[in-house]
Amino acid sequence: MMSLSINEWQRVNLSRWAARGVEGDALSQALPLKLFSRLLADVPDSSLVAIDAAANVSVRVFLTPPNPGEAKGAVWLALTAHAELPLTCQRCLKPVRVSLDVDQQVRFVETEAQAEAEDEIAKEDVLALTPEFDLLALVEDELILAVPLVALHGECSPEGYDPAVEEPPEKTNPFAVLAALKKTS
Numbered sequence: 001m002m003s004l005s006i007n008e009w010q011r012v013n014l015s016r017w018a019a020r021g022v023e024g025d026a027l028s029q030a031l032p033l034k035l036f037s038r039l040l041a042d043v044p045d046s047s048l049v050a051i052d053a054a055a056n057v058s059v060r061v062f063l064t065p066p067n068p069g070e071a072k073g074a075v076w077l078a079l080t081a082h083a084e085l086p087l088t089c090q091r092c093l094k095p096v097r098v099s100l101d102v103d104q105q106v107r108f109v110e111t112e113a114q115a116e117a118e119d120e121i122a123k124e125d126v127l128a129l130t131p132e133f134d135l136l137a138l139v140e141d142e143l144i145l146a147v148p149l150v151a152l153h154g155e156c157s158p159e160g161y162d163p164a165v166e167e168p169p170e171k172t173n174p175f176a177v178l179a180a181l182k183k184t185s
């Protein structure tokens with residue numbers, strides 16, 4: 001299992017990585033959330049992000065066998081990532097810890113135009129292969145896509161709603177009061 005410096009994450013030679021073609025060359029690393037400023041822009045209260053908060057990221061890069069008539073196979077990247085983000089619950093307006101889970105496949109093609117055309121129809125993401133690929137930006141893009149449109153607690157009540165107020169006040173049973181008096185005397 002390899003790991004990279006942050007600098008290396010931003011300049012990955014995917015072709016070379018794919019050509020190694022070894023399962024053992026998976027990358028698995030915890031990346032500090034503070035690296036992801038675009039993602040953190042979604043957090044209403046940044047003081048709720050722990051200093052050591054991190055995204056756990058795993059990446060595998062591999063070549064698929066060439067199609068008939070093609071010289072070489074395509075470079076693929078399989079990415080999984082997990083992080084937690086403190087957002088605001090849209091029901092009670094209190095902080096809620098939201099899990100972000102990424103499980104994405106990316107196929108690389110030669111040109112930007114080809115990537116745009118194929119990305120429309122392909123199930124996987126299609127991106128143009130660059131000699132120095134910014135893997136950190138890809139991870140951040142995918143984490144941002146994993147942020148829910150509406151963050152909610154599993155169970156909570158709207159702000160200002162107090163279930164105790166809504167229920168009719170408990171009536172005191174006069175006989176119960178008498179019984180209680182008898183017991184204490």
Ligand SMILES: [Zn+2]
Nearest residue numbers: 089092153156
């Ligand atoms: Zn809530």
